Amino acid sequence: MSALIQEMSDKAQRLDIPLGVQLDLTYRCDERCVHCYLDHDDRGEMTTAEIKDLLEQMADAGVFFLTLSGGEIMMRSDFFEIVEHARRLSFCVRLKTNAVMIRQPEADRIQALALDSVQISVYSHRAEVHDAITRLPGSLKRTIEAVRLLVERGVKVIFANVLMRDNFADYPGVQALAAEVGAEYTIDPTITPKIDGDRSILGLNIDRVELQQIFRDPSLLGADPEEFCALPGGPPAPQDAQKMLPCSASHTFCYVSPYGDVCPCVQFPLLVGNVRTTRFLDIWKHSPQMKEVRSITLSDLPVCSSCAHGGGSCSRCPGLAYMEGNMHGPSSQDCEKSYVRTGVITAGMIIHREERSIAGMVQIRNSTERPQSSQVLVLYLERPITHQWAAAWS
């Protein structure tokens, strides 16, 4: 994040301004990706008029960064009418799409919209792998044709490469393809539960060895791997923990579904209101659930506040924690990442292990009890992965 964006974000937070919103225009999609977390049926999407009115409300509320996503956004016949309206309202617009429906006329219209960027899902450079994930034959060919049309027109294209077991080995190929067509490249190594809480797709996630490879690949990190994977600095001081916020969800960012439901984030499906019944700004400012999420600092997280990773090597997602049943708890997927990244077990993993080990004894444990930080660092250090810093601690 640039210093200026950080400064504006801090200012927006002080002024209670929702700086960024992801608005999903539809959950319908022309692809059927194996890892998708959505239900693709249309259960009553907002109309064109409702969305335009919402955009006006969001502009008045101060929203600047607007991500339009789905489903596949171009499944809506009014897609361009909506984006054109958003641009008239001076939003900084990013599109997330599979680009399958973008041909020359659509590319021309997108170019004319002067968008921030278009993020396009690419799973592999090989059609047999990409198309097996999207379950749409010919999808890679059409997607890459669209990418070329956009790049030729000067549109900033970003490849979003979600990694899972079936396409992990192909990420260097996707990187090379991105470079060849003139697109930027990002990866996401996390498959999240379905929006209805179904966790069956989590089995698609890459394993620890693969995750370790990601965390040590300088071409992905843009940083020194040794520095990135260095030992955690220990839990933050209590006075610091009181100021540390989990992420931007509900502070400067929120999510709106195609049905008008508002949540702190697309990965944090806690319903805080619906724009069909309440004005957007009223939800943002006055929803009790939004306020509750907003009030949480690291010191309110009984497990994570005492974790060795709490000072910086943890990227805990409160939404994933919420989907595991406790928005004040750890997110096991993020604990896993911190562990693989540094070789140091997390407080959440310790708690989980202790809960499992006592389950057979029919004991009841206070789940808010904090583990001692010294235990986290010394007693529970493990080395299932090769890592010289972890070795130094053992």
Add this chain to the structure above:
Amino acid sequence: MSPVYIARTKEVAARSIGNEMMIMSARDSTLFSLNETATAIWQAADGVTPLAEIVERSVCANFEVDPATALRDAEELVEGLSRHGILKVSNLPIEETP
């Protein structure tokens, strides 16, 4: 000296955050934050009002500033913003494109 006209381009995203204006250039994704004075100039950039008049009306009338200094600062601002495609600059009034 011929008058200078300035107009906001459509290739930007912009929003007020408190008393500042946040502007993103779609041309190169550069992000700007304009202070109150610069915001006043940017908002008045209608393509038909000469820059000197904008400075007089929007800056000198509202801020404690010497007119010559204000105009010089405004010219620097305009030059910088035009380089990033945020403002159009011309010696003739700028027609609004549909």
